[in-house]
Amino acid sequence: MTTEKKALIKVDGLYKYFGDNHVLKGISAEIDAGEVVVVIGPSGSGKSTFLRCLNLLEEPTYGEVWLEDKLVTPVDPYLHPDIIELSKTYQSLFAAEKAKNSGRSDEEIKAELIAKIKSEDLLNEKHEGKAYKSLMKKIYNENYINVNLARQKIGMVFQQFNLFANLSIIDNITLAPMKLLKLSKTEAEERAKALLDRIGLADKAQAYPSQLSGGQKQRIAIVRALAMNPDVMLFDEPTSALDPEMVGEVLEVMKELAKEGMTMVVVTHEMGFAREVGTRVIFIDEGVIQEENTPDAFFSNPESPRLRDFLSKVL
Amino acid sequence: MKDWFADIAAQFKLNFIDGNRWQWLVEGFKTTLIIAFFATILGILIGVLIATIRSTYDKTGESLKKRGGIGIKIFGFIDRICKLYLTVIRGTPMVVQLLIMYFIIFKSSTKGTLVAVLSFGINTGAYVAEIFRGGIMSVDNGQFEAGRSLGFNYIQTMIYIVIPQMFKIVLPTLCNEFIVLLKETSVAGYVGIRDLTKAGDLIRGRTFSAFMPLIAVALIYLTVVIILTKLVGILERRLRRSDH
Numbered sequence: 001m002t003t004e005k006k007a008l009i010k011v012d013g014l015y016k017y018f019g020d021n022h023v024l025k026g027i028s029a030e031i032d033a034g035e036v037v038v039v040i041g042p043s044g045s046g047k048s049t050f051l052r053c054l055n056l057l058e059e060p061t062y063g064e065v066w067l068e069d070k071l072v073t074p075v076d077p078y079l080h081p082d083i084i085e086l087s088k089t090y091q092s093l094f095a096a097e098k099a100k101n102s103g104r105s106d107e108e109i110k111a112e113l114i115a116k117i118k119s120e121d122l123l124n125e126k127h128e129g130k131a132y133k134s135l136m137k138k139i140y141n142e143n144y145i146n147v148n149l150a151r152q153k154i155g156m157v158f159q160q161f162n163l164f165a166n167l168s169i170i171d172n173i174t175l176a177p178m179k180l181l182k183l184s185k186t187e188a189e190e191r192a193k194a195l196l197d198r199i200g201l202a203d204k205a206q207a208y209p210s211q212l213s214g215g216q217k218q219r220i221a222i223v224r225a226l227a228m229n230p231d232v233m234l235f236d237e238p239t240s241a242l243d244p245e246m247v248g249e250v251l252e253v254m255k256e257l258a259k260e261g262m263t264m265v266v267v268t269h270e271m272g273f274a275r276e277v278g279t280r281v282i283f284i285d286e287g288v289i290q291e292e293n294t295p296d297a298f299f300s301n302p303e304s305p306r307l308r309d310f311l312s313k314v315l
Numbered sequence: 316m317k318d319w320f321a322d323i324a325a326q327f328k329l330n331f332i333d334g335n336r337w338q339w340l341v342e343g344f345k346t347t348l349i350i351a352f353f354a355t356i357l358g359i360l361i362g363v364l365i366a367t368i369r370s371t372y373d374k375t376g377e378s379l380k381k382r383g384g385i386g387i388k389i390f391g392f393i394d395r396i397c398k399l400y401l402t403v404i405r406g407t408p409m410v411v412q413l414l415i416m417y418f419i420i421f422k423s424s425t426k427g428t429l430v431a432v433l434s435f436g437i438n439t440g441a442y443v444a445e446i447f448r449g450g451i452m453s454v455d456n457g458q459f460e461a462g463r464s465l466g467f468n469y470i471q472t473m474i475y476i477v478i479p480q481m482f483k484i485v486l487p488t489l490c491n492e493f494i495v496l497l498k499e500t501s502v503a504g505y506v507g508i509r510d511l512t513k514a515g516d517l518i519r520g521r522t523f524s525a526f527m528p529l530i531a532v533a534l535i536y537l538t539v540v541i542i543l544t545k546l547v548g549i550l551e552r553r554l555r556r557s558d559h
């Protein structure tokens with residue numbers, strides 16, 4: 001028997017539609033513990049959407065997100081693709097679609113249909129019987145992780161910092177550990193102070209977000225997420241809203257984190273960061289992963305014309 | 316000229332000094348303040364509740380509806396009740412609501428002030444709810460997302476992050492609502508409550524001179540409103556400057 005190593009995060013066939021805007025069109029990826037995955041791509045290509053689907057800030061239209069051996073998507077097991085697939089509604093629609101012989105793959109038709117069934121609420125057989133319900137519950141408990149619990153393990157850092165404007169810095173950091181991890185005030189504050197020390201902002205504990213510079217805010221936002229002891233950290237263009245002279249201090253904190261072995265998924269335009277600390281670079285364009293590789297190979301030997309074109313513009 | 320002064324003095328004595336009638340005004344003013352203050356508190360409680368329910372429904376109702384189930388049906392029902400409350404309260408005159416409360420719903424009650432607090436509170440709640448809803452919507456969505464991304468559920472995010480910020484945004488408007496309410500309580504006399512207005516009117520009935528008591532009442536309202544408006548102005552500037 002082999003002990004199969006589970007990826008920390010696994011994304012399988014992720015689709016995200018905003019109405020007619022098909023933003024993600026089948027993204028699959030595995031992120032192992034300790035990896036620093038850098039995601040790059042043109043503006044509007046779906047990088048943020050991809051990242052936000054990982055912690056369900058956006059609900060994927062179709063596809064799965066796994067956190068270790070538990071499913072994060074969908075929130076409602078009734079809308080699990082496998083369950084929908086079993087339904088008569090789906091099967092008759094699928095047969096009709098197949099009969100058209102449009103030349104599309106089964107996988108594609110399936111994605112379309114499940115998205116359609118979900119968005120138009122075509123599934124009317126979902127509440128049939130108690131036995132079915134308890135089976136669903138069992139399936140849920142065995143396979144799913146509650147989305148709020150999953151988010152406790154997935155830290156996120158936003159482009160716009162999003163520090164809580166009504167709370168002091170120390171309260172920003174201690175709020176979640178106290179309320180969600182049930183740490184005592186003393187424990188939470190100790191943890192917060194240690195983190196603030198690490199980024200050299202211990203003297204700002206009592207300040208309010210509006211009194212800090214952008215770079216300081218973003219470093220606080222990083223340690224606010226770290227205070228939850230997450231398994232993985234997501235960064236959505238953490239330096240894009242910063243004045244140039246403050247980019248360095250934020251990247252420095254992120255590099256430190258990477259060195260300590262934190263698993264990170266970073267959307268950024270900082271190619272230097274990708275080269276230096278990335279363990280893998282992913283290029284997303286038009287809603288799919290066009291290319292992925294180790295930083296060295298990625299930048300020195302881009303294969304797809306799209307990536308070559310993109311790199312020629314940003315480097 | 317001398318006669319005129321003497322006349323004024325006599326009038327003043329008749330209306331306020333004799334029989335210690337100035338105390339009626341003081342008592343009435345107290346009642347007015349009590350009704351306005353507690354009605355505002357009640358209105359805020361009702362307002363927060365309704366605003367939270369309504370904006371939660373606006374935000375999540377659609378996606379929940381698709382999923383079906385009994386939960387969303389109950390939620391939808393509660394949302395409709397809230398809307399009904401807003402429509403009825405904002406679509407009928409305050410005095411009519413007060414009369415209905417006093418003569419129909421709490422027919423046997425002897426606690427007039429309490430009924431008034433309830434009536435004015437329920438009335439204010441409807442207006443405050445919409446103020447709060449606007450406030451909740453004007454809190455940056457990034458704040459909400461940051462809360463959710465840490466693992467807080469919807470209600471926790473609202474309680475710890477969104478609602479405190481909403482309060483700061485709407486605080487000046489809320490104070491203005493209190494000022495409006497202070498004047499609006501002057502109809503409490505309709506159900507026999509001796510508020511400030513009623514006290515002035517009672518003096519008028521006793522002394523058969525309208526000028527002094529009614530002008531006195533008007534001046535008291537005016538003074539309080541001017542002072543409070545000034546304070547709200549200061550508060551507004553403070554809030555804008557501090558930004559936290």
Ligand SMILES: Nc1ncnc2c1ncn2[C@@H]1O[C@H](COP(=O)(O)OP(=O)(O)OP(=O)(O)O)[C@@H](O)[C@H]1O
Pocket residue numbers: 018021023041042043044045046047048049050
């Ligand atoms: N909440 C939303 N509702 C509707 N459309 C959205 C929403 N969020 C994103 N989109 C659309 O999805 C597409 C991809 O957006 P996304 O933010 O993921 O791109 P991005 O790669 O992060 O771009 P950028 O580099 O500019 O941040 C865009 O066309 C955008 O308009």
Ligand SMILES: [Mg+2]
Pocket residue numbers: 047048049236237
């Ligand atoms: Mg983006």
